[in-house]
Amino acid sequence: MAAEQFGKYTEDDIKSLDWKDHIRLRPGMYIGKLGDGTAPDDGIYVLLKEVIDNCIDEYAMGFGKSIQIQLDGKSIHVRDFGRGIPLGKLVDVVSKINTGAKYDSKAFQKSVGLNGVGTKAVNALSSHFMVAAYRDGKTKMAEFERGKLIKETKEEKTTEPNGTLVSFTPDEQIFKNYHFRIDFIENQLLNYCYLNAGLVIQFNNKKFVSKNGLLDLLQHKTNTDELRYPIIHLKGEDIEVALSHNNDYGEDLYSFVNGQYTTQGGTHQQGFREAFVKVARDFFKKDYEASDIRTSIVAAISIRVQEPVFESQTKTKLGSQHMYEGGPSVKKFIEEFLAKELDNFLHRNASVADALKKRIEQSERERKELAGIKKIANERAKKANLHNKKLRDCRIHFNDEPPVKNRQEYIELMNQTTLFITEGDSASGSITKSRHVDTQAVFSLRGKPLNSYGLTKKIVYENEEFNLLQHALNIEEGMDGLRYKNIVIATDADVDGMHIRLLLMTFFLQFFPELVKQNHVFILETPLFRVRNKQETIYCYDEAEKQAAVAKLGNKPEITRFKGLGEISPEEFGKFIGADIRLQPVLLEQGDHIQQLLEYYMGKNTPQRQEFIIENLRVELDLIEETV
Template identity: 25%
Template sequence: MARKQEYGNESITSLKGADRVRKRPAVIFGSDGVEGCAHSIFEIVSNSIDEARDGHGDTINVTRCKDGSVIVEDFGRGMPVDWNKGEERYNWELLFCEMYAGGKYGEGEDNYEFSLGLNGLGLCATQYASAWMTADIYRDGFHYHLDFQKGENVGGLHKEPYKGRRTGSIIHWKPDDEVFTDIDVPGSYYKDVLRRQAVVNAGLTLNFTDEKEKDPATGKPWKESWCYEHGIADYVAETAGEDSLTPVFSCESEATGRDREDQPDYKVKMSAAFCFSNKVQLLEYYHNSSWLEHGGSPEHAVRTAFVYQINKYLKDKNLYKKGESAISFQDVQDCLVYVSSSFSTRTSYENQTKKAITNKFVSQAMTDFLKHYLEVYFLEKPDEAQKICQQVLVNKQSREHAEKTRQSIKKTLSTQIDLANRVQKFVDCRTKDASRRELYIVEGDSAMGAVKTSRDSEYQAIMPIRGKILNCLKADYARIFKSDVIVDLIKVMGCGVELGGKHNKELATFNLDNLRFNKIVICTDADVDGYQIRTLVLTMLYRLTPTLINEGYVYIAESPLYEITTKDRTYFAYTEPEKATFLEEIGDKKYTIQRSKGLGENDPEMMWLTTMNPESRRLIKVMPTDVERTAQVFDILLGDNLAGRKEHIAQHGAEYLDDLDVS
């Protein structure tokens, strides 16, 4: 047995050079998967954006190459890579091979006053995490070229005179799949990031070429460009559309302060653009051009300022009823289209991925800034102020009504199924193993009798429904949950409901883990009435428990159309072509053929063979594919789209004349 190494002074080691990133990418990029790889790409883009925002260049080109490599080209000053007398090293060594080095650390902070990449890790960290990287830099009348392989320089610095007028940098690299578990960053990530950077950098053009995606119109690589001449104001206007409740209001200001008394002052530059809409809702925060997915300080400011000003208006105008509770930010958010962009010379990010900032002074400054401009806005635009506050009150009432509905639904569905409180006519099975249990939803009492006598009572349970249930696509939730049939069925399934919509997300009581069955089988007669009942049950599941369909728990039991009997054998034909095939197979033998009876008239043996026996039954799994098309068909056939239904019947009605149950 090998002797265990002692833990002593020689046990302590440190990662050096490229290994600091290559062996621990998640520490720098937040993940060693595709998200971390995406962040490493953003670090290079952000350097070019910092240069452009500082007034050097107005265009950045980004290319997602076929081989998985990435090219970022800017037209700024070109990064300095030649000999640095002060450091007694080449600048390229500091920029590409030294953590925490760059042009953002000077005492006066003359370069990049408001920087997206303050931590100085980006270029070096991405270089360390690449399989290879090349850099072409144009500045001071020279063209500089550098090559790197797996974090190490190859061949030093190549320098040659350049007579062209352009300046800037071209960085071309391939993320290393030895560092990241997945380097296939999707094109959608690039589009989202570049669009967002165009939003908060007014006048900056960002061009994207995707060699992995073809333009269907031309067959050439996909190309897309973004430029917002007026930045966030144009973006808010574009998002809200032409029918917003109020026009876009924009404002900007600066402030100087500190996070703590013992820390130095720093500058904050703030801008915001917003409007109100009863159709669109958006909240986006940016700091030093970085999208703050998790908000932090700017989000705290928005919540505080908007609720304060609107609440003050409602109180001053006596628009609250006696004893009525105050508005919440949710009521404001439901009609607010808001984007803020702030910059600061000192920034405290939650971590290197920059998804939230924690600066206390930024929060305080932005709160005061927004309170002031909202007060001015409400005074200068009283009609718009009234519109806004009335819409917020409507949102509040809707939220409170939704909460009452949620409580009512919770109370309705919380009753447990037990011996003392049984859902009427539900017949349970013996096993408690949910992975084996099957629930047959059958049409009427007679069908229930046939299914009950033919089932395997160990794992097959039965829930009868009486006639045509409520059309859940047209009914509101209050009416739906007054239906005993629907409530009983939800109780039996055990998983609760999931209600869509802006306010109804909080009403969901759905939990897939509580589903008491592995299969929900809809079992109806093979006639017009049976098909309609089947459709109504599917509609109910589609509206109230769509996850059951998406996860493959819902099935339809096929019933045979014909029973063909010979001296030796009985055939069950489920379609007209099957009937023809069986008759051809039978040939000259004598046979009897009859249209299959309703489920309630079938004998137990036939029910077992055709509907219940896993070895011989035919179950159709209801698939979640083409959900949009399913929604359209449900809307046409069962929703409020009367014009669409009329047109559908006019176009396709003749196809179903033979199926009509009329004499």
């Protein structure tokens, strides 16, 4: 019976996919997740990164000092002024896998771009892709549609300076309902500038440049008036480090390898964490707890490794054990650098050393004060976890160790893991019944959470709901154990729902700011209206979409106004948390001072806040629609 069901297995069943078809069939293997542009690691930004990486490689080799980037709707144009792709190989370089210059370690010893894959992936996943090379007074151009060559010019004379121009439009067949966020692109470009001091990037007529590398990065990412001591900036061959401490909880680390932002860390980030602890202990001649030394640290580290090994194609986690073949381990290299340079700096700057010691000892006191209640709270949480009605867990988690078999596919699923935080039995029930049990979990709140502004971390353990939430996320000891890539606040779009959102964001910003800073927190958008006739149903997220749906369906369609998540049936809810999910990222803007932000919005009601509310208050009439 089974044999009949699956049919015969013959030569006709064996297929060889063309390079572009393989990329389009399995895009996650090449660019990670797809997404719609609401997260900084969505595929459309990875496509841009792959194009820019090639420009950076030229700059690193000493060719071309600037890059020009233009966003035109959904199309991006990138022009560098390097040597230009050799004209005779122009088509091959962007359309033949395993074709490139980066296999010769002498030419690109510490290359940023992927080995012969990056631009091919961009080409295959773009509805339109154009590349033009300018080289020694000659030029050549080629155009593609979804990886298929549709036009190729012959070599012509040109007065254009040397370099390469790439234009591409991400394919809407692959990236559904996508849109570029300017702030994500700008942050991406700033990182390139911090890692390549002196490089000038022009984006939509805005100029980005850094003179001081990682020092500028930390000044951009932190509020310097909150730092406990001036930023320490150290540079050496193949390594650069900037660090300080502030008053936040947790660790705020930015790590880079060969210009690649390794959002999930790796051997270099772990090496830095361990080396910093060792140097501090040796300098102060005291065996401080590692967590006391690292709590509230803000740091950036960049290293350059020969032929780095990453744990996925998108290179977000370094797996390399050694700096180069036969050379020191990554951890040993960082440890020796800090042991010399940071130790020397602290000896020369007694006031900084004293401020660091005070910060460590403050963390030590706070940890000891928490010890008693933490033990009781954790025992309570363990008992609750045995029959935790608040958490409906999923099968795969962000901190899993991927299996050897189907490793890449498993990593793709890990990057989809989501925890929905919702309020009320009806809303929780709808999400629970419609979720994807492999990757989506649900945490149910009981009423409104406590306003945690101004409270110490003691409240995280004293408040049962907060304690269970931090255990569900597994972030008590830091971000390394985070169980879900996306934390989605799913509340009603009314006054109470908005208040719950603010209270949850206050909790995260107060005690776990890395979750927001590393773009893990989102707001779930759910439709306000359902417009339908007998042939079609359209879900609308605002008044404008509703009017467009009414115009499309005509003849007085039935209109339903959803007032709460509990009114949406599980069958319908499944459509809003699947492939077409709409998420609004919770972002901190440059210059935002977390404590001042929380004090203004979540502290005591002040005249300034009353004035802000009055000036920005909008009154909208909630019209009752007649249903047919």
